[in-house]
Amino acid sequence: MTICGIIAEYNPFHLGHVHHLIETRRRLDPDTLLVCAMSGNFVQRGDLALLDKYERAAMAAECGADLVVELPLTAALSSAEGFAQGGVRLLAALGCSHISFGAECDDLPLLLRAASLLRAPALAPLFAAAMHAGMSYPAAVQHAASQLDSEAAALFSAPNNTLGIAYCSEAAVAGMEPLPVRRVGAGHDAPAARNGFASASYLRRLILLEFFGDDPDGWDAAAPSELCPEDWRAFLPTAAADRLAAALQQERAPMIAAFCDTALLSHLRRLGPAELKPYAPGSDGFAERLHLAIQKGCTFREVCGIAQTRRYTLAHIRRTLLRAYLDLPAALPVDPQYIRVLALGPGGAEVLRDAALPVITKPAAERRLPDALQPALQRDALSDALYTLASPTPSGRSAGTRWRKTPFVMK
Numbered sequence: 001m002t003i004c005g006i007i008a009e010y011n012p013f014h015l016g017h018v019h020h021l022i023e024t025r026r027r028l029d030p031d032t033l034l035v036c037a038m039s040g041n042f043v044q045r046g047d048l049a050l051l052d053k054y055e056r057a058a059m060a061a062e063c064g065a066d067l068v069v070e071l072p073l074t075a076a077l078s079s080a081e082g083f084a085q086g087g088v089r090l091l092a093a094l095g096c097s098h099i100s101f102g103a104e105c106d107d108l109p110l111l112l113r114a115a116s117l118l119r120a121p122a123l124a125p126l127f128a129a130a131m132h133a134g135m136s137y138p139a140a141v142q143h144a145a146s147q148l149d150s151e152a153a154a155l156f157s158a159p160n161n162t163l164g165i166a167y168c169s170e171a172a173v174a175g176m177e178p179l180p181v182r183r184v185g186a187g188h189d190a191p192a193a194r195n196g197f198a199s200a201s202y203l204r205r206l207i208l209l210e211f212f213g214d215d216p217d218g219w220d221a222a223a224p225s226e227l228c229p230e231d232w233r234a235f236l237p238t239a240a241a242d243r244l245a246a247a248l249q250q251e252r253a254p255m256i257a258a259f260c261d262t263a264l265l266s267h268l269r270r271l272g273p274a275e276l277k278p279y280a281p282g283s284d285g286f287a288e289r290l291h292l293a294i295q296k297g298c299t300f301r302e303v304c305g306i307a308q309t310r311r312y313t314l315a316h317i318r319r320t321l322l323r324a325y326l327d328l329p330a331a332l333p334v335d336p337q338y339i340r341v342l343a344l345g346p347g348g349a350e351v352l353r354d355a356a357l358p359v360i361t362k363p364a365a366e367r368r369l370p371d372a373l374q375p376a377l378q379r380d381a382l383s384d385a386l387y388t389l390a391s392p393t394p395s396g397r398s399a400g401t402r403w404r405k406t407p408f409v410m411k
Contacts, residue, residue: 002032003351004098004179005091007071007084007167009039011049011204013059013240016102016184016197021064023181024100033066033347035094037087039076040380041255041387042326044083046318048390050204051244051253057342058408059240067348069094069341072376073326073383075334077319079137081118084166086334092174093336093356099176103164105155106182113152114161115168117145136313138162198235204254206232207244211254251392260389261299267325268294268303278329280320286312290320326383337376338369343408364403 004024010017025032038060040053049056057068075086091099105111117123118141126144135143138156145153155161160183168178184197193202210232233241247253257264271294276287290307297303300321307317323330338358341348352359358369366377385399 001350002029002098003094003096004028004032004034004100005088005094005096005176006034006036006065006100007038007087007091007163008036008060009043009049009200010036010056010060011039011043011200012051012207012236012244013056013063014198014200014203014236016199017060018063018237019184019197020100020102020181024179025064027100027179027181028098033351034064034100034345035091035096035348035351036060036065036068037071037090038068038342040070040073041384042073042076042322044076044078044315044319046077046315046320046322048255048257048387050207050255051247052255052387054342054405054408055243055247055253059237059243061343061345061348061408061410062239062243063237064345065343066345067094067341067351068343068345069339072334072336073380074328074332075336077323077326077328078334079316079319080162080166081169082334084163084170086336088167088170088174088176090336090339092176093339094351095354095356096176098179099167099171100179100181101160101164101167102183103160103180104158104183105161105164106180108178108180110152110155111161111164111168111178111180112172113149114145114155114165115172117148117152118165118169119172120148122148131311134311136311137316138313193230193235196235198230198232203232203235206230207248208254208256211248252396254392255387255390257300257390259392260386263386263389264300264321264325265294265297265303268321271324276324278331279324281330284311286320290317290324294321326379326386328379337373340380341407343410345410348410362406 021034024034038057041049043049053070060068069090071090072086075083088099123144126147127140130140130143142153142156145156155165164180171178233245236244244253273287273291276290280287280290293303293307297306304314304317304321308314336357338360339355340360360366369377381402384402388397388399391397
């Protein structure tokens with residue numbers, strides 16, 4: 001039995017994700033069990049997921065995934081390396097022998113060369129010099145790597161390649177075999193559909209444009225005037241489109257930061273530079289810059305824009321501020337301590353039988369788990385409670401619903 005892991009966000013689940021699942025099974029075996037480690041209610045770009053994690057996991061299970069489990073919260077709000085480490089180690093605990101990922105480049109030997117650069121001792125001083133020169137973290141990695149292997153380093157210029165390289169690096173440590181699948185259609189963050197496929201960022205813009213007539217958060221690339229009046233449903237599989245349409249109609253979505261601006265800012269403004277330091281470590285004045293931006297900005301989006309510099313990308317700033325909001329210091333480990341099940345497909349129960357970590361199916365049962373796990377579980381509970389404050393309606397902002405959540409089970 002082949003078990004293949006996938007690290008994803010499914011924000012929302014679209015036809016490109018269906019292609020990835022189908023192509024993975026075609027390349028391995030039709031009976032391959034697909035296990036997805038998915039970001040929960042907060043995603044790696046430093047934002048709130050458009051739709052609750054259980055709903056997004058159900059979309060994946062309805063469209064071919066055998067098991068969907070939650071990526072550790074600390075990994076979900078980390079850089080590519082932390083995101084990959086938490087995801088790969090979670091998949092390894094579920095017995096995955098392979099990891100499949102979408103990338104702009106599917107040349108595995110070249111990806112492995114790039115991954116080896118991340119572990120090369122010679123990279124560290126080159127990277128440190130690039131950071132000292134004021135480069136952003138991603139730019140510094142590429143610049144340093146280019147001095148060791150310019151051809152392989154060129155891969156770091158594409159977002160999905162960067163994650164794929166990080167997956168390859170971690171897979172080498174975990175003894176998992178990487179399986180890159182070339183992206184089809186629209187590229188990452190592309191502001192238009194292509195060949196019947198659309199990027200998740202473009203779909204979020206279309207959804208928010210339909211719901212509000214605008215994009216209140218404004219994170220994604222194209223301005224509303226640049227968007228074609230397309231129906232986002234055409235780029236999602238039917239089951240996923242129906243589930244998301246029902247959530248929008250019932251006002252359980254979209255969940256966006258603009259709805260909880262007051263909650264975000266009221267907490268962040270209580271933090272001085274010293275209190276921000278655990279979330280923004282370093283001696284370069286980043287915590288002080290964040291503090292000034294928090295005092296000056298009137299919305300979360302404004303704060304992020306004020307704090308942004310050439311060195312600190314917008315995604316890094318958003319992640320840092322959300323970690324401060326959720327009380328997730330940078331020093332917290334990204335490794336999984338347990339496996340939280342979000343959705344079960346046809347072969348999911350079989351995978352869980354040999355899990356190497358405690359398995360959680362119902363939040364109500366968490367209190368019976370060992371004391372050593374309780375701090376991480378409490379952080380999960382707080383993040384879910386704060387996520388509900390982004391609901392479009394006051395009735396959706398209760399924190400109590402979390403304790404009644406159970407995994408979706410494919411009938």
